[in-house]
Amino acid sequence: MNTTSHTVAVLGAGTMGSGIACVMARAGHRTLLFDVDETNLGRGLDTVRGFFDNGVRKGKIDAAQADSAVANLSGTTDLGDLAPADVVVEAIFEDLDLKKETFGRLDGIVSERTLFHTNTSTLSVTGIASGSRLPGRVVGTHYCNPAPLMKLVEVADGRHTEGWAHDATLEFLDTLGKTSVVTKDRPGFIVNRFLIPWENSCIDALESGVGTKESIDAAVRGALGHPMGPFRLLDIVGMDIHKQVAMRLYEQLREPRFFPPPMVERMVAAGDLGRKTGRGFYEYDDNRLFGS
Amino acid sequence: MSDIDHVAVLGLGPVGVEFVEAATRAGRTVTVVETDGEQLRRGLEALADSMAAAVSAGALTEQARSEALDRVVSSTEPSELGKATLVLEAVAAGGDAKRAALREAAAVVGADVAIITVTSGQSVTELAAAVPDPARVVGLHVPSTGSSSRIVEVVRGLASGDAVVGAAADFVGSVEREPVVVDDRPGFLVDSMLLPYLNDVVQAYDDELASAEDIDVAIRLGLGHPVGPLEMLDRIGLDTHRDTTALVHEATGDARFAPPPLVNRMVAAGRLGDKNGRGFRSTEETA
Numbered sequence: 024m025n026t027t028s029h030t031v032a033v034l035g036a037g038t039m040g041s042g043i044a045c046v047m048a049r050a051g052h053r054t055l056l057f058d059v060d061e062t063n064l065g066r067g068l069d070t071v072r073g074f075f076d077n078g079v080r081k082g083k084i085d086a087a088q089a090d091s092a093v094a095n096l097s098g099t100t101d102l103g104d105l106a107p108a109d110v111v112v113e114a115i116f117e118d119l120d121l122k123k124e125t126f127g128r129l130d131g132i133v134s135e136r137t138l139f140h141t142n143t144s145t146l147s148v149t150g151i152a153s154g155s156r157l158p159g160r161v162v163g164t165h166y167c168n169p170a171p172l173m174k175l176v177e178v179a180d181g182r183h184t185e186g187w188a189h190d191a192t193l194e195f196l197d198t199l200g201k202t203s204v205v206t207k208d209r210p211g212f213i214v215n216r217f218l219i220p221w222e223n224s225c226i227d228a229l230e231s232g233v234g235t236k237e238s239i240d241a242a243v244r245g246a247l248g249h250p251m252g253p254f255r256l257l258d259i260v261g262m263d264i265h266k267q268v269a270m271r272l273y274e275q276l277r278e279p280r281f282f283p284p285p286m287v288e289r290m291v292a293a294g295d296l297g298r299k300t301g302r303g304f305y306e307y308d309d310n311r312l313f314g315s
Numbered sequence: 316m317s318d319i320d321h322v323a324v325l326g327l328g329p330v331g332v333e334f335v336e337a338a339t340r341a342g343r344t345v346t347v348v349e350t351d352g353e354q355l356r357r358g359l360e361a362l363a364d365s366m367a368a369a370v371s372a373g374a375l376t377e378q379a380r381s382e383a384l385d386r387v388v389s390s391t392e393p394s395e396l397g398k399a400t401l402v403l404e405a406v407a408a409g410g411d412a413k414r415a416a417l418r419e420a421a422a423v424v425g426a427d428v429a430i431i432t433v434t435s436g437q438s439v440t441e442l443a444a445a446v447p448d449p450a451r452v453v454g455l456h457v458p459s460t461g462s463s464s465r466i467v468e469v470v471r472g473l474a475s476g477d478a479v480v481g482a483a484a485d486f487v488g489s490v491e492r493e494p495v496v497v498d499d500r501p502g503f504l505v506d507s508m509l510l511p512y513l514n515d516v517v518q519a520y521d522d523e524l525a526s527a528e529d530i531d532v533a534i535r536l537g538l539g540h541p542v543g544p545l546e547m548l549d550r551i552g553l554d555t556h557r558d559t560t561a562l563v564h565e566a567t568g569d570a571r572f573a574p575p576p577l578v579n580r581m582v583a584a585g586r587l588g589d590k591n592g593r594g595f596r597s598t599e600e601t602a
Contacts (some may be wrong), residue, residue: 205477205522206524214538217512217515217534232498233498233507234497238496238504241495242466245466246460247540248462257570
């Protein structure tokens with residue numbers, strides 16, 4: 024990690040993986056995007072290129088910067104191609120066994136000093152690190168969605184993370200123009216740890232008649248200055264995703280504040296997931312949905 | 316009750332001053348009654364200072380300032396409330412003093428005059444029970460968030476009539492704030508959600524989840540909130556927060572509202588936040 028330009032492997036070409044690949048390519052790092060599925064990989068590479076094309080069209084970056092960012096990017100479905108990576112950023116499915124197995128396989132491919140970053144949002148960094156023979160190199164780095172636009176990265180060491188890996192991670196995140204906060208390997212880190220109970224208590228307030236969705240959203244924006252009321256935000260996040268994250272936190276922490284209120288279950292059962300289905304707390308007619 | 320040209324404000328603590336200024340700047344005639352002469356002097360001084368600051372900031376013309384101040388009449392005598400078409404009780408003390416002020420006001424103003432009680436958390440239904448006709452009483456609650464809130468909660472007591480609720484909402488709108496009508500439940504609307512969140516953050520900080528600065532940075536950058544929770548607590552004041560959350564805890568028995576042990580320790584140690592430069596984030600340099 025002596026030079027400022029690194030070779031970074033990003034695992035998983037979904038929303039988070041392709042967003043993180045944009046961040047790496049923009050920062051001037053050679054970026055290898057990996058996905059087991061050829062179609063996913065193609066879509067992820069298109070997402071990254073589309074991000075830079077958009078940036079040029081909107082005048083956020085000039086064409087030369089975009090070209091050099093895109094030139095930093097390549098894709099592969101072969102884990103063996105990741106051998107030159109100095110940093111691996113894992114952004115695959117939230118499945119503990121899959122993440123452990125992937126780090127275990129990478130042990131035999133990359134150098135012993137390669138940093139392993141996991142972008143898990145709700146799993147234990149220590150648990151994921153146990154898949155590597157060298158858990159001292161594994162650090163939790165949780166990016167926010169959309170990764171290219173959000174400056175925050177939550178950094179959490181596992182039980183066996185070594186000091187050099189922690190320090191090198193903070194230095195590396197600096198090269199990306201990110202703002203790091205250091206937290207513990209605890210479910211939800213900081214942001215989700217507080218967001219989930221907050222959203223749950225807003226849903227409870229709605230269900231118990233403390234206010235309407237409109238009055239609660241207006242009160243939260245007007246009194247607290249939040250950019251969006253809780254129900255507008257939940258409609259964007261999606262009720263299925265809210266339920267999933269809340270349940271994962273509840274399963275680990277067993278505190279009622281994390282448990283999704285019954286209204287969440289009813290909305291998921293009814294298919295009222297939010298913007299993506301055209302109806303959540305509010306209705307959206309700019310979406311393809313029959314009958315609403 | 317739609318004619319609210321002449322507002323009487325009872326009590327000239329900080330909250331009273333804020334409403335007097337808002338009402339007179341909105342063109343109302345305001346009669347201020349503060350039975351404590353010294354408090355009245357300090358309140359009028361604060362009012363003059365605040366309006367002078369508005370002129371300096373370019374938010375108010377010199378002429379508008381002087382006209383607005385001319386519309387304010389002050390007295391230490393509750394009998395002066397007589398001509399008001401709307402009474403705003405903003406006595407800053409505990410429930411007993413507020414109940415006494417409400418009783419006095421009800422006795423001197425017309426039977427059809429709405430009485431608004433500015434609550435800092437006390438149940439509006441309980442306060443309203445002090446007057447013979449509680450249907451004429453409604454509450455206002457300004458959520459304490461450490462910065463100015465556009466939102467003012469109009470609190471409907473169990474006995475509040477629709478007319479007074481409407482009059483209070485109109486008044487709030489007329490002074491350029493956004494009224495949200497809520498029922499008289501512990502914590503009303505904003506605090507019922509905000510207090511458990513703040514208490515949860517304090518406990519997690521005490522449990523060494525992260526530094527105070529990193530918690531605030533994560534919430535600001537991760538969720539786009541204008542202030543982090545620990546900065547917010549410093550601005551609100553740790554003693555104020557403890558009193559607010561303890562009141563809701565007492566009313567509900569809900570453990571999420573119990574003041575976290577660290578808040579109690581900080582108050583005991585005199586670490587009250589921005590007001591004395593010692594809190595989670597504030598240091599004496601920034602005070």
